[in-house]
Amino acid sequence: MPAELPTVDSAERVAYAEALGPTAGAAPPASVAAPRRAKRDWRGPLLAAPYFLHLAVFFGYPLVFALVLVFHRWDLVTPMEWVGLGNLGRLVADDLFARAMLNTGLFLLIHIPLQIVVALFFAELLNKRMPGQGFFRAIYFLPVVVSGVVVTILFAQLFAFDSGYVNRVLVALGGERVPWLVSPAWAMPAIALVATWKNVGLYVLLFLAGLQNIPAPLYEAAEVEGASRWQTWRLVTLPLLNPHMVTVVVLSTIGGFSLFVEPYVLTGGGPLNSTLSGLLYIYNQAFTFNHMGYAATLGLAFALLILVVVLVQRRVVEAEAT
Amino acid sequence: MRGRLPRLLAQAALVAGAVVFAYPFVWMALATLKPEAEISALNPLPSRWTAESYRLVFETIPLDRAFLNSVVVTGLVTTLALVFGSVTAYALARLRWRGREAAFGLILFTMMVPFLVLLIPLYTLVVGFGWTDSYAGLVVPFMMNATAVLILRQHFLSLPQGLIDAARIDGAGELRILFRIVWPLSVPALVTAGIIVFIGSWNEVLWPLLVVRDEAMMTMPQMVTLFAVGGGAESRLGPQLAAALLLALPVVAAYAAFQRRFVESLATTGLKG
Numbered sequence: 204m205p206a207e208l209p210t211v212d213s214a215e216r217v218a219y220a221e222a223l224g225p226t227a228g229a230a231p232p233a234s235v236a237a238p239r240r241a242k243r244d245w246r247g248p249l250l251a252a253p254y255f256l257h258l259a260v261f262f263g264y265p266l267v268f269a270l271v272l273v274f275h276r277w278d279l280v281t282p283m284e285w286v287g288l289g290n291l292g293r294l295v296a297d298d299l300f301a302r303a304m305l306n307t308g309l310f311l312l313i314h315i316p317l318q319i320v321v322a323l324f325f326a327e328l329l330n331k332r333m334p335g336q337g338f339f340r341a342i343y344f345l346p347v348v349v350s351g352v353v354v355t356i357l358f359a360q361l362f363a364f365d366s367g368y369v370n371r372v373l374v375a376l377g378g379e380r381v382p383w384l385v386s387p388a389w390a391m392p393a394i395a396l397v398a399t400w401k402n403v404g405l406y407v408l409l410f411l412a413g414l415q416n417i418p419a420p421l422y423e424a425a426e427v428e429g430a431s432r433w434q435t436w437r438l439v440t441l442p443l444l445n446p447h448m449v450t451v452v453v454l455s456t457i458g459g460f461s462l463f464v465e466p467y468v469l470t471g472g473g474p475l476n477s478t479l480s481g482l483l484y485i486y487n488q489a490f491t492f493n494h495m496g497y498a499a500t501l502g503l504a505f506a507l508l509i510l511v512v513v514l515v516q517r518r519v520v521e522a523e524a525t
Numbered sequence: 526m527r528g529r530l531p532r533l534l535a536q537a538a539l540v541a542g543a544v545v546f547a548y549p550f551v552w553m554a555l556a557t558l559k560p561e562a563e564i565s566a567l568n569p570l571p572s573r574w575t576a577e578s579y580r581l582v583f584e585t586i587p588l589d590r591a592f593l594n595s596v597v598v599t600g601l602v603t604t605l606a607l608v609f610g611s612v613t614a615y616a617l618a619r620l621r622w623r624g625r626e627a628a629f630g631l632i633l634f635t636m637m638v639p640f641l642v643l644l645i646p647l648y649t650l651v652v653g654f655g656w657t658d659s660y661a662g663l664v665v666p667f668m669m670n671a672t673a674v675l676i677l678r679q680h681f682l683s684l685p686q687g688l689i690d691a692a693r694i695d696g697a698g699e700l701r702i703l704f705r706i707v708w709p710l711s712v713p714a715l716v717t718a719g720i721i722v723f724i725g726s727w728n729e730v731l732w733p734l735l736v737v738r739d740e741a742m743m744t745m746p747q748m749v750t751l752f753a754v755g756g757g758a759e760s761r762l763g764p765q766l767a768a769a770l771l772l773a774l775p776v777v778a779a780y781a782a783f784q785r786r787f788v789e790s791l792a793t794t795g796l797k798g
Contacts, residue, residue, distance in 0.1 A: 246699050247622030254613040255628065257669045262635050265646035272646060279652060325542055328535050335539070341784050342543045345550065348780045348787060349773045350728040352746045356753050356769040357553050360762050366565035368552065375567055404546065408788060457639060463731050468754055482641060482731070489645055490735065499645040506642045 272499035279495060290500040300501065302476050303484045304508065306391055310480075311459045311512075313395040319451055321403050323444075326410035340411075344404040351401065351464040358397045359384070359469050384469055387477035394465045394478055398458070406451050413447040414440070445520065452516045460505050481505040550773075557767040564762045578763030579771075585757055588768060590741060591748040595727060598663045598744055602726040603719055605668035607677075610718060611711075613669075614677035615703045619689060629678075636671045648735050658739040667726065673718040680714035681707060717790040720783065724791070727776060745772050 273290055277283040294300055325343060329336055346354060361368045362383035370380040383393040417440065425435040462480035466472050472479040472487070481501070489498035556564045557578050559571035582588055616622070617629050647666060656662035684707060692702045708715070733747040743751070749768045752758050758765045780787050 244622055247616045247620035247625060250612050250616035250620065250699060251628060253609055254669050254674070255631075257609075258631070258635065261647065261650070261666045261669075262638075262643065265643045265650060266638065268646040268649070269642055272649075277649075279649060325539075328539050328542075331532075331535055333532070333536055333539065339539050339543055340788065342547050344788055344791075345777075345780070346546060347791065348724065348776055349550075350730070350746055350776065352728070352730055352750050352753075353769045353773040356749070356765050357549055359753070360556075360564070360766065361549060361552075363565075368565065368567075371565065371567050400546070405791060461639065461641060464750070468750060471754075482644075485641065485644065486731070486734075489648070495645055495649060502641045502643075502645055506639045509639055509641075 269499045269503055272496045273503060275496045277495040278493040280493075283496075286496065290497050293497060294500055294504055299476065299479065299484060300504070303479045303481050306477065306479055307459050307462075307481060309391050310395050310398075310462065311456060313392055314398055314459060315452055315455050317395070317399050318403055318406055318455060319448065321399065322406035322410050322451065325403075325407045326414055329407065329411050330414045340408070343407050346401045347404045349401075352468070354397065354401045355464050355468040358393075358400075362393055362397075362469075385474060387475045390470050390474060390478045394462070394469060397465055397469070398462070402455075402458070406447075409447045409450060410444060413444045417443050445523075449517055449520050452520055453513050456512055456516065457509055460509050481508075553766050553770060557763060557770050559763065561761055561763045564766075578761075578767040581761065581764040582752075582768045582771070585764065586748055586752050586768070587740065588745070588748060588771065591743050591745040592771075594660075594742060595745040597660060599723060599726040601660070601664045602667050602670075603722045605664070606670035606673045606722045607715060607719055609669055610673035610677050611703060611708065611715075612700070614674050614681050615699070615707065617674070618678045618681035619684075619707075620699070632671050632674055636675075644731075644735075651736055657736050658742045660742075662736040663733060663742075663744065666732075670718075670722050672721055676718040676721070677711070677714055680711050684710060713786075716783070716786055720779075720787055720790045723779070724776065 274285060274287060275283045276286045276289070329340060362370075364370060364380060364382055364385050367383070369383070374380060382389050384390050421439050421443075422435060425439050430438065460481040463482045463486065466478040466480050466483050467486075470478045472483050482505075485498045485501045485505070488494045488501060552569050555569050555571060558574050558576070559566075560573060560575055560577065563571060617625060651657065651662045651666065654661070656665070688706060688710075689702055692706050697705070728746060729744075730746040730750055733744045734750070737743050737747065740748075749772045752768050753765045758768075
């Protein structure tokens with residue numbers, strides 16, 4: 204390293220990077236580091252302080268306050284009232300809480316497998332390196348970027364019973380109208396379809412990255428062993444995609460409990476509460492009834508549920524791979 | 526893969542996929558330019574082109590004001606998240622201090638707690654501060670972004686130490702080093718983090734629904750949602766779709782301009798919402 208370094212200005216920055224790049228990752232010379240070390244001790248905490256101050260106020264405090272709220276009744280206006288385990292007792296007996304869990308379960312049961320199958324299908328196709336690959340990738344990803352509000356308003360019209368475009372097409376093809384958003388049996392599956400349509404592009408990319416990372420010698424070895432294409436896919440491809448599978452399952456689960464815009468705009472949680480989601484129920488409790496304590500209790504309950512479900516799913520998916 | 530027919534089938538499936546994902550948007554764009562009575566017709570093309578739906582949107586709701594609010598809020602959130610995110614990431618990546626690893630672990634922990642838990646207490650906090658119907662209520666809780674810190678820290682770790690030492694010898698302070706030397710070398714990481722924060726902030730609808738009731742302070746997704754749900758559109762489909770299209774436009778334009786970066790950014794982190 205040169206003894207004298209030029210002064211720093213914008214024109215020389217890149218030159219610095221290039222000149223010092225390859226070797227400079229190593230520890231700095233002692234003479235440089237030593238006099239600074241005492242000072243650097245407080246510089247780090249000082250620079251990080253704004254972030255952690257903010258974290259304490261807007262993450263730490265709410266997290267603790269959520270636990271306080273569990274034991275209180277509060278409408279934001281009158282003083283908080285201690286209710287002990289009242290909110291928990293209410294939770295256990297609450298039909299709508301059970302209903303929201305059931306709805307989320309149904310959503311995940313449709314959404315997760317559908318998402319995995321569709322994403323794998325398109326990822327495999329894109330992995331064949333055909334003309335226009337970049338174009339198709341960009342198109343599949345478009346709904347991921349666009350706001351959920353846009354997608355939801357769009358599908359409210361497409362899935363309308365009488366005048367919706369999808370039903371018009373079905374009738375024109377000689378089929379029957381499907382009561383997408385107006386029947387309790389169809390509403391949640393319809394929302395799962397919309398959510399899949401919106402998110403699947405992201406998982407296509409995740410799987411595509413996974414497929415491209417599988418080393419070619421593994422496939423060659425399978426061919427030498429005389430494995431059929433199905434066997435190769437089942438025994439080589441699928442296990443190696445497992446980490447991505449876990450990502451899809453975990454993100455979909457959190458997304459399922461946090462469904463909001465779709466039921467809020469498409470169905471308002473109906474018909475007959477068949478699309479009431481965890482987050483929508485919390486929203487209703489807090490802002491329709493001003494039950495802050497109970498809403499916070501619901502938030503914690505759903506978060507614990509997510510944790511349990513994700514842990515179980517991870518075990519299942521990982522066991523599947525071995 | 527080998528034969529000609531399978532290749533042709535695969536190509537056909539790719540095209541079919543593109544139709545499934547792109548056609549609804551094309552249909553929507555055309556529907557906003559139709560007379561209201563034709564929107565549910567099978568033919569996606571208008572018999573007569575008209576901007577009536579757009580005129581009705583701006584006649585009914587101050588969407589231009591909401592657009593401005595969204596620009597201010599998203600601009601502030603993204604800028605602050607990048608500035609403070611960089612400072613924090615620099616401290617975590619390039620400075621040695623006691624508790625640094627624990628601090629980083631704490632940031633990771635905050636990312637694992639679902640927002641469901643924080644929603645209500647955070648809302649009551651913002652009400653307590655008197656920040657409802659204000660930019661502060663929309664910006665301050667989200668001006669620090671853990672994902673941005675993570676991405677920037679990862680990038681800062683890869684920079685050569687000699688670069689920083691050289692600047693220190695010249696007597697540059699840490700903030701000067703960060704913004705004058707490290708930042709110009711970190712443009713891709715800043716863009717990646719910026720895109721993630723921008724998308725999340727622009728598309729956020731639940732939080733503004735909670736803290737803003739005054740129409741003059743509403744963000745664009747919030748106003749469009751309430752327009753569709755709250756009956757402002759009086760069940761006319763054209764204006765609803767037109768408002769939704771206007772909401773999508775800035776993001777789609779940004780996506781068209783930085784397509785590759787968008788895809789890479791969001792795919793590496795896993796998008797929520």
